[in-house]
Amino acid sequence: MIDPTLLARVVKGDQQAFSQLYDHSCTLLFTLAVRILGNHEEAAELLQDVYLEVWRKVSRYDVGRGTPVAWLVTLTKSRAIDRLRARASRGYRPTNSPEAGTAVRVADPGPSPFEMQADQELRIAVVAAVAGLPKAQQQAIELAYYEGLSHAEIAERLNQPLGTVKTRIKLGMSKLRDGLQQWWNHGELQ
Amino acid sequence: MTHEELEESVPLYAAGALDRVERQALEAHLLSGCVSCHNALKDYQSVAALLPLSLSPVKPPRTLKATIMAGRNPAPIPAEAALNEPARPSLEPGEWMNHLFPPVAPARSSSLPWALGLATLLIVAVGGYFAWDVSTQRSIDTSNIKQLEASLQEKSARLADVHREVGDQAKVLAELRNEIRQRTKEAAEAKEQLAQREAELEETRVQLIEAELEETRLRLSQRGNPRTVGTPQDELATLLRIPNVKAVSLTGSDMAKLAAGFLLYDSRTQNVWLYSVNLPESPTGTTYQLWAIRDKPMSIGTFQMDTGDTTHLLVKKVPSFTKAKTFAVSLEPFGGRPQPTGPMYLLSRS
Numbered sequence: 001m002i003d004p005t006l007l008a009r010v011v012k013g014d015q016q017a018f019s020q021l022y023d024h025s026c027t028l029l030f031t032l033a034v035r036i037l038g039n040h041e042e043a044a045e046l047l048q049d050v051y052l053e054v055w056r057k058v059s060r061y062d063v064g065r066g067t068p069v070a071w072l073v074t075l076t077k078s079r080a081i082d083r084l085r086a087r088a089s090r091g092y093r094p095t096n097s098p099e100a101g102t103a104v105r106v107a108d109p110g111p112s113p114f115e116m117q118a119d120q121e122l123r124i125a126v127v128a129a130v131a132g133l134p135k136a137q138q139q140a141i142e143l144a145y146y147e148g149l150s151h152a153e154i155a156e157r158l159n160q161p162l163g164t165v166k167t168r169i170k171l172g173m174s175k176l177r178d179g180l181q182q183w184w185n186h187g188e189l190q
Numbered sequence: 191m192t193h194e195e196l197e198e199s200v201p202l203y204a205a206g207a208l209d210r211v212e213r214q215a216l217e218a219h220l221l222s223g224c225v226s227c228h229n230a231l232k233d234y235q236s237v238a239a240l241l242p243l244s245l246s247p248v249k250p251p252r253t254l255k256a257t258i259m260a261g262r263n264p265a266p267i268p269a270e271a272a273l274n275e276p277a278r279p280s281l282e283p284g285e286w287m288n289h290l291f292p293p294v295a296p297a298r299s300s301s302l303p304w305a306l307g308l309a310t311l312l313i314v315a316v317g318g319y320f321a322w323d324v325s326t327q328r329s330i331d332t333s334n335i336k337q338l339e340a341s342l343q344e345k346s347a348r349l350a351d352v353h354r355e356v357g358d359q360a361k362v363l364a365e366l367r368n369e370i371r372q373r374t375k376e377a378a379e380a381k382e383q384l385a386q387r388e389a390e391l392e393e394t395r396v397q398l399i400e401a402e403l404e405e406t407r408l409r410l411s412q413r414g415n416p417r418t419v420g421t422p423q424d425e426l427a428t429l430l431r432i433p434n435v436k437a438v439s440l441t442g443s444d445m446a447k448l449a450a451g452f453l454l455y456d457s458r459t460q461n462v463w464l465y466s467v468n469l470p471e472s473p474t475g476t477t478y479q480l481w482a483i484r485d486k487p488m489s490i491g492t493f494q495m496d497t498g499d500t501t502h503l504l505v506k507k508v509p510s511f512t513k514a515k516t517f518a519v520s521l522e523p524f525g526g527r528p529q530p531t532g533p534m535y536l537l538s539r540s
Contacts, residue, residue, distance in 0.1 A: 018262075022255055030250035032242040044254050051258045066232070070239035077242075081206070126243040144207035145241055151207045166202060173201035176237045183240070 002068040010058045018055060025069065029076045036080040036146050046083060050076050081148035122183055129179040137172030140165055191215055197227050204234030223359065309346035313339060392433070396458070402428045407505075425503070429463060432456050438517055440536040446470055451519070451536050455511045462490060462511055464504040464519075469495050469535060472521060479522045480504060481530055482514035492526040 002024050009017035029050065033043035053075065061071055130138060143154045155165040191199075196219045202208050203216050220227055316339055406425045429435060435454055442449030451466030464480055472478055472495040481487040491506045519536035 015259075019255075019259065022258065026250050026255070027247050028242055030254075031245045031248045034248050035242070035245050040248075040251070044251055047250060047254060048258055048261065052261055055262045066235060066239065070236060073239045073242055074235070077206070122240070123243045126240050130241070130244040140207075141205050141241075144202075144205045145238065148206060150209040151202060152209060154207065166207075169205050169207050170198065170201045173205055173234055173237060176241075177201075177233050180237055180240060181233065 002072075004068055007058060007061055007068050010055070011061075021054070021068075022051060025072050028069070029072060032073060032076050033080050036077065036084060036148075042083070043080075046076070046080055050079055053079075077145070084148055125180060125183065129176050132179065133172050133175060137168045137175070140168040141172045141176075144169060191219075193219075193224070193227075196224075197230065200227055200230045201234050204231065204238045206238075223363075309342055312342055316342070396433060399428060399431050400459075403432075425463075426465065429454050429456070432458070436512070438538050440466070440517060440519065440538050442468070443534045443537055445521075445533050446535045449536055453517055453538075455508070457512070460507050460509050460511065462504070462506050462508045464493075466519070466536065469519075471495050475524050476521050476532070477524050477526055478519050478535065479526045479530065481518045481520065482508060482511065483516040483518060484510070484514050487518070487530050488514075489526060489528065492522070 002021065006017050006021055006024075010021055026047065030043055030047055033046045033050075034040060037043050037046065050072075054072065061068065066074075133141075139158070140154055143149045143157065144151070149157065151165050151169065152162060154160075154169075155162045158165065196216055199208060199212055199216050203213060208216065216227070220231065316335060403425070406428060435456055438453040438455070440451040440453065446469060448468040449466065449470075450468065451464060454463045454465070455461070469478065477492040477494055479492045480490040482490050488510070490508055491504050493504050517536075517538040518530070518534050520530040520534045521532040522530065523532070
């Protein structure tokens with residue numbers, strides 16, 4: 001999806017490479033930020049922080065640790081969850097319930113002009129893999145991933161035994177791994 | 191926690207579902223060098239990074255890019271400077287892996303003097319207590335204190351051992367990493383050399399085939415008529431070994447239903463060979479003519495057919511071979527014609 005050599009150019013201070021990196025990743029990262037934070041303004045603010053952090057710390061990126069996209073997604077997710085927690089500790093009550101998250105999504109803007117054939121195939125594979133999970137497993141993973149809840153918090157939220165929640169996440173994650181493994185085993189995932 | 195429990199927590203870690211204590215326990219385990227947990231984590235983290243792709247895409251505001259591009263420092267901060275920044279509240283992407291490799295020495299050596307200092311302080315305190323105790327409460331068993339002292343010393347020695355061991359392991363790891371890097375480089379060089387040798391070999395093979403063809407041609411011309419060949423097998427065999435030789439098959443028309451043939455084209459020399467079977471004898475005063483048809487027919491050459499001939503061979507340089515759509519053989523008055531006038535005998539399937 002993103003050529004690691006693009007990041008190598010960003011490390012050298014290449015403005016054009018940074019601009020390309022933004023174009024290639026902004027929709028995915030913004031989508032993730034909106035899903036976690038539930039609001040466009042804050043997501044835009046977060047992306048600003050994230051990209052500036054990328055620009056400053058890009059030299060830390062090590063291709064051996066994962067793909068550029070994995071790095072950007074992990075960074076965005078972890079910064080967004082930080083914000084979510086900081087917000088919770090300030091006593092902020094989100095106006096959106098988790099379900100209302102869907103309301104802020106655009107109907108379907110179609111693939112971005114930068115989305116290549118392989119990206120579309122990967123997107124379809126991920127959508128299918130997630131949709132193929134039993135609803136309970138999907139819900140448990142999403143509460144952890146997008147809302148930053150620990151298994152104990154999820155168990156409390158869903159009023160389910162802790163062991164059940166752990167098993168749901170483990171099963172769900174391992175199904176996703178089995179379904180998507182070919183994408184990084186064959187080197188298609190850049 | 192047992193290894194099994196830790197390994198089971200890997201998918202939960204990747205999904206972000208562990209609480210802080212469990213997260214730290216797994217990170218410590220990963221730092222101890224557990225390969226199976228490390229590999230499992232790599233897989234699960236790849237899965238986790240793909241999850242946002244399942245969301246319906248939301249485009250960021252158009253103005254965001256300009257804001258970001260304008261807000262940057264002149265240049266990214268180099269690696270060393272970035273590493274010195276204060277720790278962020280949450281875990282950096284794959285941050286635990288930073289601890290596997292350098293900077294090892296400062297972190298480890300700084301905790302050792304601290305531990306020894308603490309131990310010394312405790313020993314002094316215990317010693318002080320001992321002195322006070324002797325002067326005030328002589329009845330208390332002093333051997334207990336000595337035991338405590340000895341156990342403290344033993345523990346700090348063990349701590350130092352553990353530190354030394356961890357340091358050694360980190361050194362071994364770094365050496366292994368260097369070796370892998372070296373091996374990868376060597377492998378890449380060997381691969382490059384191999385590719386070069388293969389290219390040379392291919393070149394030699396092509397030269398060999400060309401030499402054989404030339405030899406056959408010479409032998410044929412020494413026999414007199416280069417077109418009538420008694421045994422074209424040698425040349426056919428050689429031709430078929432030309433890399434990327436193109437072949438076009440021809441089938442007999444109603445005039446000669448049993449006739450068939452094929453054309454071979456060597457794109458390097460642009461030569462064309464025609465092999466045909468079961469073409470009827472060309473009556474006196476006539477000749478067969480081979481046509482390459484693109485927009486209009488272009489003559490490639492003429493040839494005679496005597497009774498009993500089953501194979502004919504025609505060699506000609508045809509630069510426009512690949513552009514032709516159809517090939518045909520017609521029977522024409524002797525000497526050939528600029529355009530086909532007689533009946534078609536062979537036609538390529540197009």
